[in-house]
Amino acid sequence: QLIHYIRETVQPEKGIIPAYLLGNPTVYDVEHEKVFLKTWVFVGHESEVPNAGDFMTRELSGYSIIITRDKEGEIHAFHNMCTHRGMKLCRADKGNKSSFTCPYHGFNFKNTGELIGVPLEKNIYGSTLDRLKMSLHKVKLESYKGLLFGTWNDEAEPLEEFLxxxxxxxxxxxxxxxxxxxxxxxxxxxxxxxxxxxxxxxxxxxxxxxxxxxxxxxxxxxxxxxxxxxxxxxxxxxxxxxxxxxxxxxxxxxxxxxxxxxxxxxxxxxxxxxxxxxxxxxxxxxxxxxxxxxxxxxxxxxxxxxxxxxxxxxxxxxxxxxxxxxxxxxxxxxxxxxxxxxxxxxxxxxxxxxxxxxxxxxxxxxxxxxxxxxxxxxxxxxxxxxxxxxxxxxxxxxxxxxxxxxxxxxxxxxxxxxx
Ligand code: FES
Ligand code: FE
Missing domain, CATH: 3.90.380.10 (Naphthalene 1,2-dioxygenase Alpha Subunit; Chain A, domain 1)
Structure with missing residues (x-):
């Protein structure tokens, strides 16, 4: 119903923009889903993580992400959520680390996303834990001239096309x-x-x-x-x-x-x-x-x-x-x-x-x-x-x-x- 109303009342080609677009909480909720979860959104500049091991946490449309630079110099982005039970993995704004240890049960993830350490793993899980499946969730990240953009939309067009x-x-x-x-x-x-x-x-x-x-x-x-x-x-x-x-x-x-x-x-x-x-x-x-x-x-x-x-x-x-x-x-x-x-x-x-x-x-x-x-x-x-x-x-x-x-x-x- 709201979408229908928006379609009727928002008329940019005629120069008419209704005020409720700025002051209505429901518009904001829909916007989050249809705009911010769909497009490329800026998350930072490459020069903010200049060295191997550098990382920063940023927010991509309402969700925390970790941006890391590995020892080969490559930049990665992950959902800042432990794949064990969902704890926020990293709570610092920035720093330098080759791996991250979860504050809840201590799972340890490399800055390239792989799960590399589980406390008492042999003892508790034996060999049943599929570490590979438990890598951090990758975030789609692309860079243009140093500007890093991320998106939650797997179908998003390449960044350069969007620009x-x-x-x-x-x-x-x-x-x-x-x-x-x-x-x-x-x-x-x-x-x-x-x-x-x-x-x-x-x-x-x-x-x-x-x-x-x-x-x-x-x-x-x-x-x-x-x-x-x-x-x-x-x-x-x-x-x-x-x-x-x-x-x-x-x-x-x-x-x-x-x-x-x-x-x-x-x-x-x-x-x-x-x-x-x-x-x-x-x-x-x-x-x-x-x-x-x-x-x-x-x-x-x-x-x-x-x-x-x-x-x-x-x-x-x-x-x-x-x-x-x-x-x-x-x-x-x-x-x-x-x-x-x-x-x-x-x-x-x-x-x-x-x-x-x-x-x-x-x-x-x-x-x-x-x-x-x-x-x-x-x-x-x-x-x-x-x-x-x-x-x-x-x-x-x-x-x-x-x-x-x-x-x-x-x-x-x-x-x-x-x-
Ligand atoms: Fe991270 Fe359990 S939630 S180790
Ligand atoms: Fe101004």
């Missing part, structure tokens, strides 16, 4: 050079539906001049309409981004120009060289951001990826990883980190502006009233605009003030929800 044309842009964010995560990811909880975050990053450049107006007043960005210039782009499967351009200054380390050119096509390099900022979202909930800030009169870029991890219909954990070029000078890395913390982090100016808006939108959408009164949002900006030719793939609009990418996000969401 499709969007890879062209993603390369500029995470594949332009050898990139590494600095430190542990920042984590904080916001009382917001996860879709508000994805929606904001996939297509909402329009809010920048108002929500973040104080930053223009402080002189940290040029003027109030700086967020309009550039392109809004979307590709299949709900992915989308906003490309701020042109920029007369090169905001990346000069020393790495050759590395960039080696890793990118000519067209991709041209985009990078003229980049002012880049903000986007990989469906469903992995956003990314390249932004430039002026610190002590020097323009410096910072790159981050962030996940809007749902904790309920009205709550999410934001997990933000800061990425930096591994071969950049240390001094540049430090300044880039400073600019990230100043702008996007719990203490960052942009982050505080945004999360306040996210919270209030979610609050107003919550409860039965928005559902019964059929409250809807207006997503009609740029509805009849024609796309333009561009150097990169996808459907591209000249200037970023349109809601085309949000409509595309909800179009794919609707497709999955009503499948």
């Amino acid at each position: 499709g044309d969007f890879k062209w842009y993603l390369d500029i964010v995470v594949g332009r050079a050898e990139m590494e995560v600095i430190g542990a990811p920042q984590r904080f909880v916001v009382n917001s539906n996860w879709k508000v975050g994805s929606d904001n990053f996939v297509g909402d450049s329009y809010h920048t001049m108002v929500t973040h107006g104080s930053i223009a007043k402080l002189g940290m960005v040029p003027n109030a309409t700086y967020s309009k210039r550039g392109y809004q782009i979307y590709t299949e499967n709900g992915h989308g981004l906003n490309l701020g351009t042109p920029n007369p200054d090169f905001a990346f380390p000069e020393e790495l120009k050759d590395e960039y050119k080696n890793n990118l096509s000519e067209g991709q390099y041209e985009v990078l060289a003229n980049l002012k900022n880049m903000i986007g979202n990989i469906f469903p909930n992995l956003s990314f951001l390249i932004s430039h800030t002026k610190i002590k009169d020097q323009l410096i870029s910072n790159t981050s990826i962030r996940m809007w991890r749902p904790l309920g219909f009205n709550k999410m954990e934001v997990i933000a990883w800061m990425l930096v070029e591994k071969n950049a000078p240390q001094e540049w890395k430090d300044r880039s980190r400073d600019s990230f913390i100043l702008t996007f982090s719990p203490s960052g100016i942009f982050e505080q502006d945004d999360t306040e808006v996210f919270t209030d939108i979610t609050e107003a959408a919550s409860g039965p009233m928005p559902f019964h009164k059929n409250l809807t949002y207006n997503y009609t900006m740029g509805l009849h605009r024609e796309p333009v030719e561009f150097i990169g793939p996808g459907v591209v609009f000249d200037d970023k003030f349109t809601e085309a990418s949000q409509r595309n996000f909800y179009k794919y969401w609707l497709e999955l929800m009503t499948k």
Whole structure:
């Protein structure tokens, strides 16, 4: 019945999105099953487990998983559940271990998944225990340019197919050079539906001049309409981004120009060289951001990826990883980190502006009233605009003030929800 109602009331192609999608617990439950258990979901970056024996525990759509690197350097992912009687096998966030011992009865599993030790096995089981059958449950994991994605869906298309044309842009964010995560990811909880975050990053450049107006007043960005210039782009499967351009200054380390050119096509390099900022979202909930800030009169870029991890219909954990070029000078890395913390982090100016808006939108959408009164949002900006030719793939609009990418996000969401 709910699916039927969703099919009737969610009309992205007309620019109509009902408020109950953000504030209804049943929608959230169905979403978990039809979206989060079906698609690829981000779980971490390869550089977070750089050495043999490194591991980290992460969450994949509501279930804990362990990501390990074995002694051959290969990365594995397992359901963090002991195959004996279901205890959570590993309770640390990260560390280095070649095997894991279950805290309940002490079964020991290698970091490649095999059961290698059972307390008093001969004594209790004799030779009846089929160790092979008791290996940890493997999680489907694939990597694109260091980004690790997992899925619970055995039938999911290969990750590269799911990303499709969007890879062209993603390369500029995470594949332009050898990139590494600095430190542990920042984590904080916001009382917001996860879709508000994805929606904001996939297509909402329009809010920048108002929500973040104080930053223009402080002189940290040029003027109030700086967020309009550039392109809004979307590709299949709900992915989308906003490309701020042109920029007369090169905001990346000069020393790495050759590395960039080696890793990118000519067209991709041209985009990078003229980049002012880049903000986007990989469906469903992995956003990314390249932004430039002026610190002590020097323009410096910072790159981050962030996940809007749902904790309920009205709550999410934001997990933000800061990425930096591994071969950049240390001094540049430090300044880039400073600019990230100043702008996007719990203490960052942009982050505080945004999360306040996210919270209030979610609050107003919550409860039965928005559902019964059929409250809807207006997503009609740029509805009849024609796309333009561009150097990169996808459907591209000249200037970023349109809601085309949000409509595309909800179009794919609707497709999955009503499948
Ligand atoms: Fe893990 Fe028994 S539940 S050893
Ligand atoms: Fe914002």
